[in-house]
Amino acid sequence: MTVTRHNWTKEEIQNIYNKPVMELLYEAATVHRLHHNPNTVQVSTLLSIKTGGCPEDCGYCPQAARYHTNIEGNDLMSVTQVKAQTLRAKASGSSRVCMGAAWRNVKDGPEFDQVLEMVRTINKLGMEVCCTLGMLTENQAKRLAEAGLYAYNHNLDSSEEYYKEVISTRGFEDRLKTIDNVRKTNVTVCSGGIIGMGETEEDRAGMLVALSTLNPQPESVPINALVAVEGTPLENQKPVSIWDMVRMVATTRIVMPETQVRLSAGRTQMSQEGQALCFFAGANSIFAGDKLLTTPNPDVNEDMELFKLLGLNTQRPFIKKRQPQTVEAKDSKYESLGEKPKWSRPEHTIQRNESAKEKAKS
Numbered sequence: 001m002t003v004t005r006h007n008w009t010k011e012e013i014q015n016i017y018n019k020p021v022m023e024l025l026y027e028a029a030t031v032h033r034l035h036h037n038p039n040t041v042q043v044s045t046l047l048s049i050k051t052g053g054c055p056e057d058c059g060y061c062p063q064a065a066r067y068h069t070n071i072e073g074n075d076l077m078s079v080t081q082v083k084a085q086t087l088r089a090k091a092s093g094s095s096r097v098c099m100g101a102a103w104r105n106v107k108d109g110p111e112f113d114q115v116l117e118m119v120r121t122i123n124k125l126g127m128e129v130c131c132t133l134g135m136l137t138e139n140q141a142k143r144l145a146e147a148g149l150y151a152y153n154h155n156l157d158s159s160e161e162y163y164k165e166v167i168s169t170r171g172f173e174d175r176l177k178t179i180d181n182v183r184k185t186n187v188t189v190c191s192g193g194i195i196g197m198g199e200t201e202e203d204r205a206g207m208l209v210a211l212s213t214l215n216p217q218p219e220s221v222p223i224n225a226l227v228a229v230e231g232t233p234l235e236n237q238k239p240v241s242i243w244d245m246v247r248m249v250a251t252t253r254i255v256m257p258e259t260q261v262r263l264s265a266g267r268t269q270m271s272q273e274g275q276a277l278c279f280f281a282g283a284n285s286i287f288a289g290d291k292l293l294t295t296p297n298p299d300v301n302e303d304m305e306l307f308k309l310l311g312l313n314t315q316r317p318f319i320k321k322r323q324p325q326t327v328e329a330k331d332s333k334y335e336s337l338g339e340k341p342k343w344s345r346p347e348h349t350i351q352r353n354e355s356a357k358e359k360a361k362s
Contacts, residue, residue: 002031002257006215013205013212017251021243025281028250032282035257041307042096042260042285042315044130045089049077049118050101050111057353058157059166059233060197060226063102068360069231076101076111082118086125092300094288095317096128098153098190104170105135105343108336112140113329116147120326123148128317130190135174135343138181143334145185148326150318151220152182153190159206162199164346168353171344179214188219188321192262195248196226196240204248212255219320220285221259223248225266231360233352239266242274246281253282260285260320272306279310 016024032038052073054063062069086097099118106112115131122129131144132153144152157163160172175191182189191214193207211218225245228237245266252261262285263278270278288300307314317323327333 002034004217004258005255006213006217008209008212008255010202010205010209013208013251013255014201016254017201017205017247021246024247024250025277028253028282029280031254031257032284036260036284038284039312040284040315041279041312042262043094043288043303044096044098044262044285045085045092045094046098046100046287047077047082047085047089048074048102049082049099049115050075050103052102054102055104056169057167057350057357058169059350059353059356060194060229062229062232064232066357066360067231067233069229076114077118079114079117079121083121083125086122086127089288090125090127092288093304093314094127095315096130096150097122098130098132098151098287100132100153101134103134105341106133106137106140108140108338112143112336116143116329119144119147119149120328123150123324123326126317126323132190135170135178135341136181137337137339137341138184139334139337139339141181141185141187143332143336145187145324146327146332146334148324149187150321150324151188151190153220153222154178154182155192155194155222156207156210157193158197158199159203160210161206162197162203164348165350166197168346168348168350171346174343176210179218183216186324189214190220190222190262191218192220192222192224192264194224194226194265195244196237196266197234198237208252208255217256217259219259220262221252221256222262222264222287223252223283224264225269227265227268231356233350233356235356239269242270242277245270245274246277249278249283250281262286272309275306276310279312
């Protein structure tokens, strides 16, 4: 078995990334087979439980309130709606439901209590539950774990250096702090990033340094290709090539051998052959469903047809880690603390973000 390292350097990762493609693919596929079943792919369904109106200025995000992107917002879904969507996802072959809310951070109160009830409901249906709700405190992480949360997603997005060129309303260190709070529970970590935002290869390597030097490394790492949405600051970015995605997936697999590497946003721009190369290079997880929060995604039937063509099977839930126990709200030992943590607001100016905001006003 390949030894999992936590001391990768940016130079080492760049050297891997820039290997000849055939050599890179062979090495990544070899590592993949040492740690995973190469014919099994974990399928997650991403569900936007609260859409739009986010106060952040993330340059890639159509849900930011300050940009005009024609996204139809919605208030927090009901537990009944989430249950119905979960049953649909389960029937289509998903083993995990990932719930996303367009919040800067979790706030104690009725809405968070409602999310906790969603977690309990999904876990009782025999599905892995993941949430991406923004920053959260240690107590909030413990309340989610107690409800039966399986994973928490909090992407680093890019390298620490390039992060400042994409987001000005929260600091990179807050993302690391949230991951650290999750690690104080039995909840697994899902954290990855986006390529195609104008970053360099060095930035891509820097993001993988930040992820791979976490100990333990994230159990899931989503690799997203930017979907440039009109109205966002990054609307004019050209799509990354399939070879960039293949190199990023393969490099991620080599430096994080035990992690499930998720082929995420941008799959609508990939051919079946391109996706097959990513699976060969070590991707063993996807998001299914016609939307990833707000951006297009291949239809689940298309995915199942591709799996059949490639001889891939869907992973059953709770293979990597046993199912968490759900503690009912009345039996909870953790209470709302009414916390008001002071997450950072760097508030430096990113010109393209400011320009998109002014354009939205007009």
